[in-house]
Amino acid sequence: MKYITEVIIDKPRQEIIDAFENPDLLPHWQRGLKRSRVISGENGEVGTKRKLYITMEGQSIKMTETILKKDLPNEWHGRYTSKGMESTQKNYFEAINENQTKWTSYSEFKFSGFMVLVSKLLPDIFKKRSKVVQQDFKAFIEEGKSVKTN
Template identity: 25%
Template sequence: MKTIKIILGIITAIVVVFFATGLLIKETSYTTQVTVNKPVKEVFETFSNSENIKEWIPEIKSFEVINENIGKIGSSYKMVIENQGQEIAMTQKVIAYVKNEKLTLFFDAENMLKRDDYIFTEKEGNTIITLNTSCQSESFLMACMFPYFKGTFEKQDQSYLNNLKAFIEENKSSVDSFQ
């Protein structure tokens, strides 16, 4: 009987910690970074061209424009990604755009609200892309889980940045006319 009480006590403590996580941690944030061996104009142009997104995020099944504004800010897009055999529809909205410097995107993917803030800096002819990300959930249970998956989210975004780097460095630039 004493063993059962100990086991139930441990299970109760784990459940309390899990639910407390959702109450105490409202946002999961992290930073990833990559250096691309190309000038910032070329990197930013390739990155901000929506036709290229499937080249560095392979899970994207479709990408369509909902509305595209002249200054980019406020533009919105619909994306469908495949995650472990399941299709997830999401909207992407541009909330900040400074050419060759910054692009901030907001994603609404069912129970996940994600903000990606891409900062582009040039150093010695190379471009450093810094991605500051924050995730929240509309669902309490998902909010309890996000902090435990921070490493997974971070690893996935770093993989996308590495894919972007490879795509840009391997392809002949259409931006050579800027130089």
């Protein structure tokens, strides 16, 4: 499954990159994120792996993030793996002008086991989640609205 999502954010690109890269801010725009920790590598660098603990749709999910490419402020790519799913996210940040940035995310998912069935029955759930993440980030960076619940 592949799809593209994008959002226009009314902030300068560097301000967006600073927030995107700050692991302490993740709980404010990653809905359901309970905690995260680096398990190998140096925080923020290519090859670094981070364990993410997420509650989504009432389910607890452990996910591993691996940074695949980092060419900021232009692009950042990561791979996310969890039971039955692997996804690659390619994120691009384009300065529209000095106070607006377009964030485009190319997502590709591969499923195994039970998740194959979930992807067939609820294909839109993944794209909706991606859009929610981008909208939550936009609300956080523009208005200071946090989704943090704990």
